[in-house]
């Protein structure tokens with residue numbers, strides 16, 4: 219088994235990648251962030267700096283620890299600068315072709331013992347890995363949004379993942395302060411496989427049972443112990459994000475419960491996206 223993960227690469231510093239890079243530098247791990255341009259990288263660095271400063275203001279982090287964390291982050295637009303990373307986490311656009319192209323580049327530049335992880339939500343990790351000649355080093359590390367706050371990371375074993383790569387990714391998840399769980403590469407992995415059809419059922423019940431949005435949320439909170447109602451949750455996730463994830467799962471499984479309810483598709487089409495647009499099931 220290769221040694222401890224001391225240097226991590228994060229490719230794509232968008233919503234997820236910047237959060238993952240923040241977790242890494244806070245955990246004392248040297249981190250190289252790769253964006254398509256340095257300007258985009260600098261924007262992500264600014265967001266990370268802002269979040270860490272807020273933690274200092276709230277008394278959750280010492281100023282010195284914040285500054286040390288920021289120093290652990292270097293930025294690049296060159297994949298070649300990831301060559302000495304022990305593990306690279308990919309968090310670019312959710313499309314198979316660019317992900318496969320990136321993994322081919324990573325295979326060329328990274329050390330043979332470096333683990334290559336993808337943060338994909340809905341694509342097959344096995345299919346991403348099939349683009350390279352060393353698929354045994356590829357695993358899924360599926361973080362939840364926002365990555366610095368959500369405790370879970372699903373460690374996903376693809377068909378050809380080696381035990382070594384899988385366990386090293388698990389150990390990194392622990393080092394980042396997350397609660398890792400192990401699973402196989404199946405559509406939706408664990409949480410989305412359960413949660414997406416469940417939320418779809420909840421939305422269908424709105425019409426079937428002629429229950430109000432407020433009463434459905436109260437029902438699930440007070441009758442099932444949910445910390446937040448299903449309509450509040452879909453508003454928080456983003457109705458567009460939920461519909462997209464439902465469509466992807468439906469395409470893979472052809473199970474009717476995975477398909478997005480027409481009511482959600484209509485809301486998405488009307489721009490009622492939940493919290494981020496100011497209106498969804500509730501008005502914000």
Ligand SMILES: NC(=O)c1ccc[n+]([C@@H]2O[C@H](COP(=O)([O-])OP(=O)(O)OC[C@H]3O[C@@H](n4cnc5c(N)ncnc54)[C@H](O)[C@@H]3O)[C@@H](O)[C@H]2O)c1
Nearest residue numbers: 230231232233234235252253254309310312337338339363
């Ligand atoms: N947003 C979520 O809730 C969520 C949750 C879990 C997993 N994911 C997954 O994480 C991945 C990223 O999602 P996101 O929401 O952060 O997307 P995003 O659009 O916010 O960020 C993607 C970033 O990748 C950059 N990028 C694109 N191609 C690149 C390349 N070749 N090299 C370097 N950077 C590149 C883009 O400039 C952009 O900044 C996707 O696979 C998504 O499915 C998203």
